Amino acid sequence: MSKEVLLWRQLDHANVLPFLGINTELFSPSFCIVSPWMSNGDIVSYAKNSSLNLSTKLEHTIQIAEGLFYLHELDPPVVHGDIKGANILISDDRRCCLADFGLSVLDTQSMNPTHTASVQGSLRWLAPEFINPTPLPNAGRLTSRDIYAFGCTVFEILTGRPPFSHHNLDISVAIDVLKGVRPVLPPVCRSQRRCFQVSPYDVGLMLG
Numbered sequence: 310m311s312k313e314v315l316l317w318r319q320l321d322h323a324n325v326l327p328f329l330g331i332n333t334e335l336f337s338p339s340f341c342i343v344s345p346w347m348s349n350g351d352i353v354s355y356a357k358n359s360s361l362n363l364s365t366k367l368e369h370t371i372q373i374a375e376g377l378f379y380l381h382e383l384d385p386p387v388v389h390g391d392i393k394g395a396n397i398l399i400s401d402d403r404r405c406c407l408a409d410f411g412l413s414v415l416d417t418q419s420m421n422p423t424h425t426a427s428v429q430g431s432l433r434w435l436a437p438e439f440i441n442p443t444p445l446p447n448a449g450r451l452t453s454r455d456i457y458a459f460g461c462t463v464f465e466i467l468t469g470r471p472p473f474s475h476h477n478l479d480i481s482v483a484i485d486v487l488k489g490v491r492p493v494l495p496p497v498c499r500s501q502r503r504c505f506q507v508s509p510y511d512v513g514l515m516l517g
Contacts (some may be wrong), residue, residue, distance in 0.1 A: 317410045324376030326406040349399035372405035382451045393434045396466045428502035432479045433472045434458040440483045460504025464492035
């Protein structure tokens with residue numbers, strides 16, 4: 310958690326959940342991270358409960374892209390590492406905020422490709438190079454990891470279902486992904502479809 314604190318406390322963007330501090334008394338001798346209470350919950354629950362139309366859902370995906378663009382444009386870039394609907398919280402003013410930086414890494418951070426941080430993450434949102442038993446060197450540091458997960462999150466927001474929801478077992482998802490199967494996005498998401506390319510589309514280009 311200390312790594313998460315050191316990284317998160319440096320971030321400042323409208324689409325990143327603010328870091329307020331740490332509390333050392335509540336769970337002593339451990340500590341907990343303090344952030345604003347987001348009463349609207351995560352983006353998927355919010356979209357379902359509020360019956361959002363397609364246009365509003367797409368506006369929210371743009372906000373997520375803006376948060377990712379901010380992270381990836383930092384020097385050095387920050388890889389979130391676990392982008393999915395459950396980690397996108399909605400503020401009181403209906404704004405998407407990226408949360409949960411527990412798997413985040415700096416893009417210049419030295420990392421052995423077998424290190425656990427390079428393969429952790431929610432499998433249904435995980436890019437194929439992180440599922441492959443022979444991953445690319447330093448794959449855990451690539452911002453492309455977030456881009457692929459963003460595409461899966463767009464699918465999740467638009468459909469209300471997690472990627473590959475027709476599979477009950479993660480191993481079945483892994484087999485499909487390694488075969489080249491990807492979540493199917495509607496025609497209106499032409500730019501977002503490029504998230505699933507071998508060389509993923511730069512999230513900044515989606516913002517025009």
